[in-house]
Amino acid sequence: MVSTDRLDQPEVPTNRYEQLVQSVVDYAIYMLDPAGNVVSWNAGAERIKGYRADEIIGQHFSVFFTPRDCVEGRPGQLLRQALEQGVAQDEGWRVRKDGTQFWALAALDVIRDEQGQIVGLAKVTRDITDRRESALQLDAMRAQLFQAQKLEALGQLTGGLAHDFNNLLTIILSSARLAASSQDPERVRRLLEHILDAGQRGTQLTQRLLSFARHQQLNVTRIAPAELIDSTRGLLEHALPSEIVLEQHLQPDVPMIQADAGQLQMVLLNLLFNARDAIEGEGSIRLEVNAVELSGEVEGLHGSFVCFDVQDTGQGIEAKVLPRIFEPFFTTKAFGKGTGLGLSQVYGFAKQSNGAICVISEVGVGTRMSLYLPVAQIGP
Ligand SMILES: Nc1ncnc2c1ncn2[C@@H]1O[C@H](COP(=O)(O)OP(=O)(O)OP(=O)(O)O)[C@@H](O)[C@H]1O
Numbered sequence: 601m602v603s604t605d606r607l608d609q610p611e612v613p614t615n616r617y618e619q620l621v622q623s624v625v626d627y628a629i630y631m632l633d634p635a636g637n638v639v640s641w642n643a644g645a646e647r648i649k650g651y652r653a654d655e656i657i658g659q660h661f662s663v664f665f666t667p668r669d670c671v672e673g674r675p676g677q678l679l680r681q682a683l684e685q686g687v688a689q690d691e692g693w694r695v696r697k698d699g700t701q702f703w704a705l706a707a708l709d710v711i712r713d714e715q716g717q718i719v720g721l722a723k724v725t726r727d728i729t730d731r732r733e734s735a736l737q738l739d740a741m742r743a744q745l746f747q748a749q750k751l752e753a754l755g756q757l758t759g760g761l762a763h764d765f766n767n768l769l770t771i772i773l774s775s776a777r778l779a780a781s782s783q784d785p786e787r788v789r790r791l792l793e794h795i796l797d798a799g800q801r802g803t804q805l806t807q808r809l810l811s812f813a814r815h816q817q818l819n820v821t822r823i824a825p826a827e828l829i830d831s832t833r834g835l836l837e838h839a840l841p842s843e844i845v846l847e848q849h850l851q852p853d854v855p856m857i858q859a860d861a862g863q864l865q866m867v868l869l870n871l872l873f874n875a876r877d878a879i880e881g882e883g884s885i886r887l888e889v890n891a892v893e894l895s896g897e898v899e900g901l902h903g904s905f906v907c908f909d910v911q912d913t914g915q916g917i918e919a920k921v922l923p924r925i926f927e928p929f930f931t932t933k934a935f936g937k938g939t940g941l942g943l944s945q946v947y948g949f950a951k952q953s954n955g956a957i958c959v960i961s962e963v964g965v966g967t968r969m970s971l972y973l974p975v976a977q978i979g980p
């Protein structure tokens with residue numbers, strides 16, 4: 601029954617397809633003869649290209665191409681490719697009847713009769729000017745963003761350097777001032793040693809920068825925490841006002857850790873200077889070093905770590921400020937007093953060293969910063 605019906609009404613599907621093709625307005629759908637002349641035209645073609653069917657049927661499809669494409673033989677190339685390979689696709693500028701141009705996405709497909717003879721080509725063209733413009737805008741925005749990120753990274757690097765040098769200069773200046781007014785030759789000798797030490801740190805810093813420029817890795821070595829604390833304490837002693845007491849508690853036999861010693865010292869100085877700045881008048885800073893076993897309770901870390909705690913009796917950190925303290929350039933200090941880079945460096949260092957930094961703080965009571973660093977693997 602079904603097949604009889606179809607034999608009785610052979611025209612119906614063809615008409616329906618014609619109706620369908622005719623009613624599509626977002627795509628130009630038309631046929632070319634094998635020589636490239638237009639033989640049919642739909643509503644979408646009229647809307648996109650501006651020609652009515654009676655104006656364009658019989659004309660060669662190269663009228664849709666730009667003069668430059670025509671000189672380069674683009675229409676002929678596409679036609680040949682479609683006839684040889686059965687299909688050709690193209691994206692490029694096309695010209696409307698009024699001379700304006702649009703960016704087209706076009707496909708050319710060969711149509712064959714039942715004997716396999718080529719009877720023509722189906723051409724489907726879409727105006728994707730808007731899509732192309734958004735893609736170009738997106739590219740431009742990406743390029744801008746990339747440039748901004750590059751500048752920001754450069755700014756952070758420069759600021760970070762200024763910050764580290766500033767910490768060292770604080771030590772050098774305060775030691776030099778004390779030495780200048782001291783009558784005790786032994787004390788002057790010790791102060792000069794601190795100045796030398798800080799100067800050497802500065803040299804290491806520039807060397808690190810040079811190595812950064814050559815894209816070298818961090819200088820990770822096995823470090824004995826006790827030795828590191830001794831040298832840091834020596835650097836710090838004269839940068840603390842006499843009202844602030846520095847207490848130190850080192851668990852005996854703390855295992856070796858694995859990190860960049862120079863950077864770790866900078867990081868500890870950052871934490872200690874922050875603690876100093878939080879204390880108005882009298883107070884104390886406690887530096888504690890302990891071995892700890894972690895099983896996920898600190899930022900999901902597992903294994904053996906050494907924890908450096910810097911605890912102060914300062915003003916504490918307000919709850920609304922707390923989530924922002926590790927952001928680069930975030931500071932609550934007066935203009936010229938803080939760059940806001942200290943803790944972002946601490947954070948970056950902790951992450952890069954496969955450790956973590958945690959903070960507990962209560963306004964009016966004090967702050968405790970805990971830096972976790974992995975214990976060095978046993979071996980060479
Ligand atoms: N121990 C602390 N007690 C109270 N507030 C702190 C403490 N440590 C950090 N903060 C807060 O976190 C902010 C950011 O600290 P960060 O070290 O990144 O920058 P900074 O100390 O302001 O500037 P810089 O380190 O360049 O001197 C500080 O401005 C301060 O508000």
Ligand SMILES: [Mg+2]
Pocket residue numbers: 870873874938941942943
């Ligand atoms: Mg700081």
